Amino acid sequence: MRLLLVLCFIIFFKYGAGQFQVPDALVEVFQPRGFRVSIPDQEGIKLFAFHGKINEEMNGREAGTFSRDITKAKNGRWTFDDPNTELKVGDVLYYWTYVDYFDGRHRRGYPNDDQEFVVEERLEKDTPRRKITTPAPEEVTDSSGCKSSVTRSSEQATCSGKLIFHDDFNSFDNNLWSPENKFAGSPDYEFVLYTSRRENLEVNDGHLKIRPVLSEDLFGKGFVYREKDLGANCTGVPGSQDCSQRANIYLILPPVASAQISTKNKFSFKFGKIEIRAKLPKGDWIYPELYLNPLNEPYGPDYASGQIRIAFLPGNEHLNKNLQGGCILGSSQAGRNYGMKTIKTDTGTWGDDFHVFTLIWKPDQITVSVDDRVYGNIYAPPRGFVSQFRNLELGDVERWRSGTPFAPFDKEMYATLGVGVGGHTFEDRSDGRKPWRNNDAKGQKKFYKARSHWRSTWTDASGLDVDYIKIWAL
Known part of the structure; x- marks a missing residue:
């Protein structure tokens, strides 16, 4: 041995x-x-x-x-x-x-x-292992050569290997994407106001570019201490803090403006292969949002219905050698980390150049890779993810029992591209590098007051640059 x-x-x-x-x-x-x-x-x-x-x-x-x-x-x-x-x-x-x-x-x-x-x-001892048995459609090849696929788009069948979504960003296609105009909120509580302003969101030269900027640079000095109502343009829940916020003694408005677009209510799918060629942002407390989010939140709000991350990279210099991908099962640190896989680069950082990020989503497995290098496979335990609710510190996940053992990742999802800053995405640290703590009501204000430290790390490379996105049926 x-x-x-x-x-x-x-x-x-x-x-x-x-x-x-x-x-x-x-x-x-x-x-x-x-x-x-x-x-x-x-x-x-x-x-x-x-x-x-x-x-x-x-x-x-x-x-x-x-x-x-x-x-x-x-x-x-x-x-x-x-x-x-x-x-x-x-x-x-x-x-x-x-x-x-x-x-x-x-x-x-x-x-x-x-x-x-x-x-x-x-x-x-004789308890039978629960096996993932999501039924795939009978494999049939019709006269046109179409072989049936387990992939569903808008609950419709499709052909195996078919390209079902593609955008080269030669222009902004309103038939595919909707930009968000709202204040960020649960479950990540990022320190961001999402806008569709040109300073944050732009498509040119065949690339989608999303840039975070100081909100006071857009809305004037002292903006964080005022009130902002997004009115009829708000894409969040009307009458909620998604659309209107007012600063008070300890709660300020978001110190950062950024952008996020999605295919919600325009394109969604269940199971497939997604590929994104992109250059990820660099800079303290900035991160890319290359996500698949649940279409109808069938198992509950926030992360109760899960989230799949195609690629995730904290922009901080001491963190951006570790690229992650996989799935999120809850807002606790255990729920955030359980289904995430990591690959480390020995030269430079993952944000130095363009890379091709690929995720394959099957009825019983999620595989993540970068530049054709597989670095992680996620499987559900034989009795399903629901069997891990204590270890993952999850709340009420009883609805998962109504799905397959791969629940909550067995329902349609839509694509999201964006840039977030701060919030609960970053784990609390004891080394003094992080200027706020999660669940602290004054966290956003403490982040803002530390801007002389983190803002100096933001450069022209602090935006997300997407060349293309493609999705195929399995």
Whole structure:
């Protein structure tokens, strides 16, 4: 085993972990004793290893109390099974996993470090695993050569491989996109007023450009301490803070104006492949909004109905080497992080140049890649995402039980492109770099007062530049 671990480390450090990400493990604890740890099988996996301890943290990649190599998948999963150990509610399983993966040319090793699982319930051993069985339409090829697809657009069937949405941004197409005119709000509470002004939103030379600017540069000095009513042009909920806000002692108006456009009520789809070529913004507390959002919020408002992120990158210099993509399951940090995958660049930052960001959304899997490099796969646990509501600190997600195990990502979504600034998107820090704290009523004001620090990092590269967006049926 020691020789195997040494070889694994050599392979891992030689080749890196950019092209494959170890699937998150499913941990099942049984009564009166026994537990099981498994990952879904997928093409290319040649070996799965599990190393763990109970109620004692692992010392790096040590072998642990439990240490085993699994050389064969069974029933669609690579599974470590211990039938004798008794775990109690409240026990913590600390572990790391490892996968040998063959990409067609090289066999490489990939670890998934520093994992832990808190026992909250014990299952009956014979409890059947709930399998994702979203029915796909019968595969039929008609006389025109159209092969049916699981993809749906406006609940209509389409042909497999068909390009169902495409914009090269040679002009702003009002038949495809609607710009937002509203104050930002839940669940991210970004420090932004979204406008359709030319200073924020522009299409020229075949590119969509969205730029954040200080709101006082657009509306005059002292704007943040006044009142603003967007009137009939507001795209938010009439009569709400989406459309009208007034500053008070501690609450100010958004210090930043930006833009966001979407295909809501013009184009939506369920399952497909989406590709965006774009240059992401750089600058403190700026981030791109390349999202798929739920069309009708069938499982509830905010993140109760989920969000899929095609690409996400905080613009801060100390953060923008880490590109993320995946899905959001809730507004808590656990819900925000559970379905997100990360790839790090060793040279420059992800905002230095254009990249092609791709997301494949299937009935049982989400895959994210950049420039044809896959860096993450997200699967639902066999009993569905709803089974993780305690670990994810989610609220009422009982509506998810009415969907497939992949709920809430089993309903139609629409595309969103924009630029956000600040808000709850950034996790609170203890190093003093972040000038506000989430859930602080004075957070937006504290951000504004620190503008001499963050504004100096904003340059001509602080906008989002989109070359094209394409969506295909699976």
